[in-house]
Amino acid sequence: MKALAVVTPSLFEVIDEKNKHLMEIDDLKIPLALVEGNAPEFDPESDIFKNSVLVQKKSFSLNYRDLGIMEMAWNYLKDKEVETYYPIGSDFSGYVIKVGKDVTRFSIGDLVIGDCAFPDFKEGVNPGIPSNHSSREFEVYNQLKLCKVPDYISAEDAGALSIGTQTSMSMLKKGAIKKGNNVLVTSITSNTSFFLLNTLWGEDCNVYGLSYSGENIQKVKDHFPFIKEVFSVSENNIPKDILFDVVFDAFSDTYLEYLIPCLNFNARYVTCGIFKQSSHKMINSDGVNLSALIVGLMMKNISLIGNCLGSTQDLVEGLQNYRENKMFIDTVFTEENSISDFISRSYNLNKDKFGKVVFVYENKN
Structure with a gap:
């Protein structure tokens, strides 16, 4: 399983140049890297996962809020001598590959994105962004924290949509x-x-x-x-x-x-x-x-x-808007590209970016 992560100094040293980037945030220099890790366990018959699904990510993108996550993670990891990491990322798209026994909202093969509904609670599930680790190639989500992607939106575009769409529709209202x-x-x-x-x-x-x-x-x-x-x-x-x-x-x-x-x-x-x-x-x-x-x-x-994020209805209505007004993606990166180029482009360090920047995993779905 791959993920984009803040890494400890010792791990940063042994990663190939193509897969790492030193992120400068004010007076900090934070090591980031595309790392390999273990996929989460998921037993569809277990009561623990009965309302959850396992998602294999197709794409993800970085947001302004991820800068704060990077700083928080670095403050935790910077003095650790072991080779470890903290995955980052807020927006994603992915395919459902396993479903818990009580899941009714999704089927295997559905393309989904995160539902960041806030501030309302849904049957005990915490409101807000489903994960601060959404670059993880595999991740488990409660079914109430996901939204099915309409067929007129590609998996690449969908990896950039949740937070911006939900927020903007709420603000419009x-x-x-x-x-x-x-x-x-x-x-x-x-x-x-x-x-x-x-x-x-x-x-x-x-x-x-x-x-x-x-x-x-x-x-x-x-x-x-x-x-x-x-x-x-x-x-x-x-x-x-x-x-x-x-x-x-x-x-x-x-x-x-x-x-x-x-x-x-x-x-x-x-x-x-x-x-x-x-x-x-x-x-x-x-x-x-x-x-x-x-x-x-x-x-x-x-x-x-x-305004903080928006409702599930805001997300659904916002996605309908893309039937006519397509989301503009600035650049799509893959595992063949430099992770440093992806991060630099995401945060407009090149000064000519227009639209979201997306990273696509080359998995077969």
Whole structure:
């Protein structure tokens, strides 16, 4: 069984160059590698696995949240002298290869992805992302933590969809867009914003984008022709005569304070994350003037709405959207490629990425 993992220094030393990468996160250098391990045991007749299925992964992708998982795992592993590892990964697709005796939702051969439904509990199953180890080629899941993939979505594309689709659909509903609203999507070249824009096809509103640097936005404008204009924080070029009714923001610690003067009365500001997630960034970040921030929100009756993932229905409806509006995959990597190239491309170190980056296992299903 293969997996992409944070590894101990001793294990990193003996792995081939093609299969390893030194990930720099602030002042840390974290060793990652494509490793071999043991597949999990699964007895379909056992009561332990009666509501579970064994999934053989076809593809997986990395997310911004995985950076925090890497740091956590490295802090645990860095001083260990043994050769061991911690698998990472949040999004995946895979085929069901075994089912427990009480499983009713899936059959052997079904293509599935994770159901990250949050915050509702389902019959005792914890809410949220099914696994922090989803690059593992084989993994056991409770049937309630999976969703069947429609036949119009490929296994390669499906490995990038769960978190972004579930999050963006939930945010769209919370934004409560009305006809003619001015809608702003921040960090326009990020993966999260790509998912958000994909939900806005056909919405009767005026969609604008915001980039911090103003770089590499032409591909976004070409792919989403309904975007009226993309503005830049570095150029501070948002026109004074445009006020936004809805903002969808993946990095509120970057944009919220800056955008308050640009919001209309009764605006909805929906955010699903922060940029400064590493411990180094949190310790060294500049604080905001909370009193001034709250006054700015109150003076315009602005609703600040937090969003974490979404419901099962959000995921199902979001997947239906891809029947017409195909997910754009930037690059597909396989085991023949350098794992360093996959990781670097995933986190946009090449600066020209557009869309998700997917790793595909060369197994036969």
